[in-house]
Amino acid sequence: MRKTDLIGLLHSEDEETAIRIAEEFPPFSERENERIFRRIKESVEMQQELPEETLVISRVSHVQELRRIVSAAACLLMLCGTFGGLFWLKTQMPQPPEQYEATEAAVHSTPSHRIGERYAAVNLTSSGTLWLTVEEAGMMQEQLYCVRIKLESRHARSHARSSSTLFQADNFMLAVGQEGELWNTIRPCGIRTDKDEACPYAFTLESGKTIELTLYYPLEQPPEEMFFVTSYCAKQPFTVLAEKPDPEME
Amino acid sequence: MTDSELCKLIQTDPEQGHKALYETYVKYVYAIIFRILREIGSPEDIEDCLVETFSDVILHLGSIEGGQYKSYIGQSARNRALNYYNVLRRQKEHTIPAEEIAEPSVLHVQEELEQKELRNQLLQRIKALGEPDATILIQKYYYGRKMSEIGKLVGLTANAAQVRCSRALKRLQKELADWR
Numbered sequence: 001m002r003k004t005d006l007i008g009l010l011h012s013e014d015e016e017t018a019i020r021i022a023e024e025f026p027p028f029s030e031r032e033n034e035r036i037f038r039r040i041k042e043s044v045e046m047q048q049e050l051p052e053e054t055l056v057i058s059r060v061s062h063v064q065e066l067r068r069i070v071s072a073a074a075c076l077l078m079l080c081g082t083f084g085g086l087f088w089l090k091t092q093m094p095q096p097p098e099q100y101e102a103t104e105a106a107v108h109s110t111p112s113h114r115i116g117e118r119y120a121a122v123n124l125t126s127s128g129t130l131w132l133t134v135e136e137a138g139m140m141q142e143q144l145y146c147v148r149i150k151l152e153s154r155h156a157r158s159h160a161r162s163s164s165t166l167f168q169a170d171n172f173m174l175a176v177g178q179e180g181e182l183w184n185t186i187r188p189c190g191i192r193t194d195k196d197e198a199c200p201y202a203f204t205l206e207s208g209k210t211i212e213l214t215l216y217y218p219l220e221q222p223p224e225e226m227f228f229v230t231s232y233c234a235k236q237p238f239t240v241l242a243e244k245p246d247p248e249m250e
Numbered sequence: 251m252t253d254s255e256l257c258k259l260i261q262t263d264p265e266q267g268h269k270a271l272y273e274t275y276v277k278y279v280y281a282i283i284f285r286i287l288r289e290i291g292s293p294e295d296i297e298d299c300l301v302e303t304f305s306d307v308i309l310h311l312g313s314i315e316g317g318q319y320k321s322y323i324g325q326s327a328r329n330r331a332l333n334y335y336n337v338l339r340r341q342k343e344h345t346i347p348a349e350e351i352a353e354p355s356v357l358h359v360q361e362e363l364e365q366k367e368l369r370n371q372l373l374q375r376i377k378a379l380g381e382p383d384a385t386i387l388i389q390k391y392y393y394g395r396k397m398s399e400i401g402k403l404v405g406l407t408a409n410a411a412q413v414r415c416s417r418a419l420k421r422l423q424k425e426l427a428d429w430r
Contacts, residue, residue: 006372006387006391006419006422007391007392009365009368009369009372010369010372010388010391010392011288011392012365012369013285013369014366015281015282015285017366017369017370017373018281018282018284018285019277019278019281019282020373021281021373021388021392022277022278022280022281022284023277023278023281024373024377025384025385025388025389025392025393026277027277027280027284027393028276028280029402029403033272033273033276036272036276036297036300036301037269037272039301040268040272040301040304040305040308041268043301043302043305044268044305044308044309047305047309048309
């Protein structure tokens with residue numbers, strides 16, 4: 001029998017044999033036993049001195065942990081999406097006229113405008129004053145009552161959207177789709193009515209330039225009142241004190 | 251000392267009772283722990299596990315029902331040794347199920363019986379060698395101790411113990427020559 005066989009055979013023992021070997025061949029000497037027992041005593045004393053601990057066994061499932069994290073992330077995402085969506089909608093929605101700086105403009109609306117008088121629509125935009133002059137009123141042209149207005153500004157003004165017209169005149173006679181006249185000091189351009197009931201139109205007033213508007217009215221409906229429309233729904237009225245057409249002049 | 255005697259002694263004189271409990275069961279506990287940890291643990295690991303087992307038993311003596319110390323101590327030793335085994339094994343990045351540790355070699359019943367018979371005969375032959383040769387062989391080839399430690403245990407120098415070990419092994423080999 002070789003050494004390895006001897007070791008292999010001895011080490012392939014069952015617990016019963018192991019106990020038998022330990023009983024017959026003690027693993028420790030007396031001195032070793034004393035030393036080990038001292039260690040046991042020290043260990044016991046050390047554990048007795050420790051404060052009593054309450055052990056709580058809680059079963060932790062990693063899948064549940066992951067589920068919680070995913071749920072929290074989904075909730076956060078939904079909240080962010082909701083608030084983001086609301087914010088986006090808010091930016092897309094047209095603001096009420098009161099909130100427009102331009103719509104806060106107050107036109108100097110006095111009942112004493114006369115022909116040739118320069119009329120200041122102050123603070124129409126944040127960029128400065130828009131000046132309006134009634135050049136002519138009460139003149140007749142092609143059997144129509146005619147009012148000619150000049151707009152000027154030191155700053156460019158653009159009203160591209162028909163819903164944001166700068167100027168609106170009551171009873172303006174152009175039919176829907178019919179081109180009227182709008183003069184710029186540089187070039188003439190057309191105006192076009194968008195709706196039946198009103199005459200909103202869009203134009204660009206260039207910086208330092210003027211625009212002349214000639215508005216035509218039926219003889220039986222002279223323009224007693226006109227409006228500055230500073231936004232799509234707010235309008236500031238002003239009155240043109242022009243002489244009504246005198247039938248005798250005809 | 252029986253468990254009931256131990257129980258009485260522990261109640262009257264805990265210090266002596268604990269000492270008696272240790273002396274009664276140290277070999278039993280050591281055998282259980284050693285069998286589980288010898289392949290993976292060092293002698294220090296085995297001793298630490300033994301110390302922890304006994305200190306745990308002493309701390310929980312009051313909760314052992316009916317003073318049935320042997321079964322409690324045996325199970326406690328098994329559990330702690332298996333914990334040690336897993337910790338040590340994990341350090342080597344591998345864990346084996348407890349069943350495999352309890353039964354390291356899965357043999358057929360017939361083979362297991364033969365092995366048991368062989369081990370019995372071997373142990374009888376070793377014992378027949380007489381002292382200190384039997385102790386030297388077991389300490390060397392079963393417990394895996396160093397010859398210097400064995401020498402101290404049997405009251406010989408390391409060299410003398412080594413010589414006796416070689417001679418005893420040769421005698422044993424001669425006696426068991428017809429085995430395989």
